[in-house]
Amino acid sequence: MKMQMTNKAKLMFLSLLIFIFIAILFPLILYVINMPGGLSHKNEDWGDFGSFVGGIYGSFFSSLSLMVVSIAALETYRSNKEQMLILRNDQSFNQFNILLSNLRASxxxxxxxxxxxxxxxxxxxxxxxxxxxxxxxxxxxxxxxxxxxxxxxxxxxxxxxxxxxxxxxxxxxxxxxxxxxxxxxxxxxxxxxxxxxxxxxxxxxxxxxxxxxxxxxxxxxxxxxxxxxxxxxxxxxxxxxxxxxxxxxx
Incomplete structure (x- = not known):
């Protein structure tokens, strides 16, 4: 069975996409505003632009990767905790049933x-x-x-x-x-x-x-x-x- 996203989940996902789009677009807009002129034919200008883009987006995507890893780790922890609880409950139920059967028999x-x-x-x-x-x-x-x-x-x-x-x-x-x-x-x-x-x-x-x-x-x-x-x-x-x-x- 396919799981359907709730309205809240859809809204959060859409908000995240908008945030990422703005975060990517904003530095470029800022660069264009503050660096007027058309496309340069100088290697030095492209080198400066590359340093700018690398500095901005490198930090951004590093932070984004860290956030994704953290979320994945938290989700794994939550899932493992739920599995451990289910396992403990199953063990308790099996133990209870065995003791109950023996009590009834004795x-x-x-x-x-x-x-x-x-x-x-x-x-x-x-x-x-x-x-x-x-x-x-x-x-x-x-x-x-x-x-x-x-x-x-x-x-x-x-x-x-x-x-x-x-x-x-x-x-x-x-x-x-x-x-x-x-x-x-x-x-x-x-x-x-x-x-x-x-x-x-x-x-x-x-x-x-x-x-x-x-x-x-x-x-x-x-x-x-x-x-x-x-x-x-x-x-x-x-x-x-x-x-x-x-x-x-x-």
Whole structure:
């Protein structure tokens, strides 16, 4: 496909041509005005004219060449910078996809409920949401909202229970966080959306708070990723009921 010049580019090109034409013509006009008479038959006059033309146009075309080289160098630098940015973005995207695939593959489908029993991971999600609502009574801080209390306890839960359940996924998740953190803003936001679409709300919830518990270096980043997970509404309702039954809430 042929690239069409914009009106601005056409105007700049036309202006440059006019400038070059005037710059070339002006010294000749100046010479004719100040050196009256017709064409000379003396070698000395032609020699003087040659020196004049060489001095004027030599400097002009040297400056013009330097300007063209400078513009070409700047354009090359800009092009190389864009190519490097594209390359870095491609590398980030490939790295993100590889880590995401491995995280998806390593995510547990079952867990050890007791020494002799394993259960599907969905049972853990249900148990986790229920425990959040029940255990909040013992850890309640009346200076915070019920939801904030549940957020605080969610990490504590994983420090006390199911310590190894999301160990491998959390390690991979910290690597994904590092890729997202280093990516340009637009790409970073796209990575977050892709990640959220690959895991359901309960997977994201448990992974986030397990990661917060065992990888505290990610906390500040996760605090700014508000769409990653939300405390379930049924956990909040269960907590409020338990707090009222224990006289903590009126």
């Amino acid at each position: 995510f547990p489908t079952r867990y050890d409920y007791s020494e002799n029993e394993t259960r599907v991971i969905a049972d853990h999600y249900s148990s986790f949401r229920l425990r959040l609502g029940i255990s909040v009574v013992a850890h309640y801080d009346d200076q915070k909202t019920v939801e904030q209390n549940l957020i605080d306890y969610a990490s504590v839960y994983y420090l006390q229970h199911s310590q190894l359940l999301f160990d491998k996924p959390a390690k991979l998740f910290t690597c994904i966080i590092d890729v997202i953190r280093k990516a340009p803003n637009d790409l970073s936001n796209a990575f977050k959306i892709i990640f959220e679409n690959n895991f359901n709300e309960y997977e994201r919830l448990c992974l986030e708070y397990y990661t917060r518990a065992y990888h505290p270096g990610t906390i500040s980043f996760l605090d700014n990723w508000s769409s990653l997970s939300q405390i379930p509404s049924d956990s909040i309702r269960t907590a409020e009921q338990n707090l009222r039954l224990n006289g903590v809430l009126v």
